[in-house]
Amino acid sequence: MTQVVDSATSLRVEYRGAVAVLTIDRASRRNAVDLPTARAIARALDDLDGRDELRAAVLTGSGGTFCAGMDLKALTTTGERPIDEQRGPFGIVGRPPRKPIIAAVEGAAVGGGFEIVLSCDLVVAAEGATFGLPEVRRGLLAAGGGLFRLPARIPRNIAMEAILTGRPLPAARCAELGLVNRVVPDGEALAAAVELAEVIASNAPLAVQGSKAVVGESADWPLAELFDRQEPFADAVRRSADAREGAAAFLEKRAPRWQAR
Structure with a gap:
């Protein structure tokens, strides 16, 4: 069964048994997150945590891209940053769900998109996926958790290189570093992540x-x-x-x- 939480926010939520699949569906904006979408993600995570029949979740993006981070066009137009009042930036990085959540990454996960990935418990990536924090190239800090979560996940010197150069890391390198659990052929990240979530959901x-x-x-x-x-x-x-x-x-x-x- 598929339920669209709010068509205006372009977040789709599908229930596959005990697994909730959350898809950021803003392909025309490379799935960049605006404030309504951040709030929709947060409410979907509230629903995940509040329902006993849901045991795990998968978070992904549509159109071959995971997430390009903050929607700068929306920020310029409305002045609203994508920060949910309860769960923080992007509706997840300040307070991730109590239940396990897996990032299924196709294409780019950059800026806040990478910080969303770092808020998840497990990561499944397509072979062509890339991960990066390019904020220093834009005169900004990766203030959505990237500056402390990335060094906690991979060796400090490698994290510092990624942070200070702004250069992306390919999926294969992230797997070598232990940041990515599975690397699968392009187009198969969601299916592999759901399979992993179903194994988790079968446990107590x-x-x-x-x-x-x-x-x-x-x-x-x-x-x-x-x-x-x-x-x-x-x-x-x-x-x-x-x-x-x-x-x-x-x-x-x-x-x-x-x-x-």
Whole structure:
């Protein structure tokens, strides 16, 4: 089933079982994001987080391009920056969803488009995809998270080169650096990302969300406190009905029936 959230924002949302597929559909603008689109992305992520039957999401762009970042024409015309009040720039980079989200990248993911990718948990890229932060070439800073998320994902010196030169990185190089999970033939990124999302969605949802939360939050935890701080997350999952169901399904040699509770 496909649901268009708001035709004016050019964001399409399709539900494929437990996976939500979000497509920025502004091909004439290279899928650059204006304020209405940022707000639509944010609301789609609110919907993802709020519905138990949805377990993961894929974010992609239409027309062979992922996203060219901020819509500068819209900014010049309206003076509005694409910053959602709750989820920040582009409707995602300030507060990504609690549930896993995969970027499916065809073509260019540059500027804010790359920062959107860096807000996702996993990345599937077509062979012809490119990733870059060209802001320094325009007299700007990559202020949507690129300056701290990219050095956290790849070696610092390589991140610094990409940031300070503004030169793009091809998909194959990003895979070598561990930034991209899969490189697939052009035109196949969405299908491969959905397949990966379906594997994630087949697992216990509370365990998946708890695992993502620990990975995200533990980066700031002192070494001596790691296990103590992890315990509330682990205990909540351990006490869940899904944990009991997982054990029962294993013993009974059947597929588990998750309830997200």
